Amino acid sequence: MTERIELAEPVLRANDIVARRVRRLLEEAGVYAFNLISSPGSGKTSLLVRLLEMLRGELRMLVLVGDVQTDNDARRLRHTGVEAVQIVTGGTCHLEAPSIERQLIGRRLAELDLLIIENVGNLVCPTGYDLGEDAKVVALSVAEGDDKPEKYPGIFARADAVLLTKTDLLPHVPFDPRAAEGHIRRLQPDVPIFPVSALRDEGVAAFADWIRARAGR
Numbered sequence: 001m002t003e004r005i006e007l008a009e010p011v012l013r014a015n016d017i018v019a020r021r022v023r024r025l026l027e028e029a030g031v032y033a034f035n036l037i038s039s040p041g042s043g044k045t046s047l048l049v050r051l052l053e054m055l056r057g058e059l060r061m062l063v064l065v066g067d068v069q070t071d072n073d074a075r076r077l078r079h080t081g082v083e084a085v086q087i088v089t090g091g092t093c094h095l096e097a098p099s100i101e102r103q104l105i106g107r108r109l110a111e112l113d114l115l116i117i118e119n120v121g122n123l124v125c126p127t128g129y130d131l132g133e134d135a136k137v138v139a140l141s142v143a144e145g146d147d148k149p150e151k152y153p154g155i156f157a158r159a160d161a162v163l164l165t166k167t168d169l170l171p172h173v174p175f176d177p178r179a180a181e182g183h184i185r186r187l188q189p190d191v192p193i194f195p196v197s198a199l200r201d202e203g204v205a206a207f208a209d210w211i212r213a214r215a216g217r
């Protein structure tokens with residue numbers, strides 16, 4: 001038997017009011033924002049390190065990174081020279097719009113081109129929480145199994161782009177990229193899918209181009 005659980009609607013609505021404010025702030029300042037979502041360990045931070053290295057001479061960027069504990073990721077990202085702020089959620093499995101708004105208020109947003117939000121590692125909780133972003137980017141590593149888009153359709157159905165990460169592992173894992181793509185395309189026929197390996201620095205340039213086309217000055 002399948003049991004359906006309703007989401008807490010009033011909580012979502014309160015979040016959406018703040019998300020709308022965040023979106024307006026960013027829009028007025030001409031900042032493009034994307035929200036990077038995946039399960040823990042799919043390679044979000046590693047990919048972002050490569051992306052920041054690629055774009056740091058061209059775009060003015062800020063990264064907000066959510067984790068349940070530690071500022072490990074912000075420290076990794078800061079090594080690129082780009083400002084990265086850790087948001088520690090203390091147990092919550094997703095970021096909410098008020099945490100983003102708190103980080104943006106008082107900043108000179110007009111001096112930014114791109115806001116990157118690395119969400120808490122989770123394919124379910126972040127799905128219903130608008131952060132005021134322009135795009136949701138969902139990452140799926142080849143080590144997780146090609147059935148994940150089918151099992152977690154909510155987030156893949158909302159993705160504006162999908163990153164297929166750790167492609168260097170393809171020879172070692174039973175992952176069929178065509179099956180994964182098929183599941184994704186059934187939800188969204190035209191969503192761009194970028195195969196990437198942060199380890200080998202493969203495919204990241206194509207994703208950087210996609211970002212440039214949206215966040216370019």
Ligand SMILES: Nc1nc2c(ncn2[C@@H]2O[C@H](COP(=O)(O)OP(=O)(O)O)[C@@H](O)[C@H]2O)c(=O)[nH]1
Nearest residue numbers: 040041042043044045046047166168197198199
């Ligand atoms: N083989 C391989 N490992 C990777 C790649 N990207 C990240 N990793 C490893 O996967 C683990 C999780 O990466 P991380 O960037 O922290 O993922 P996050 O939790 O999604 O931010 C780390 O041990 C990384 O070194 C990749 O492209 N290829």
Ligand SMILES: [Mg+2]
Nearest residue numbers: 044045073118
């Ligand atoms: Mg991370």
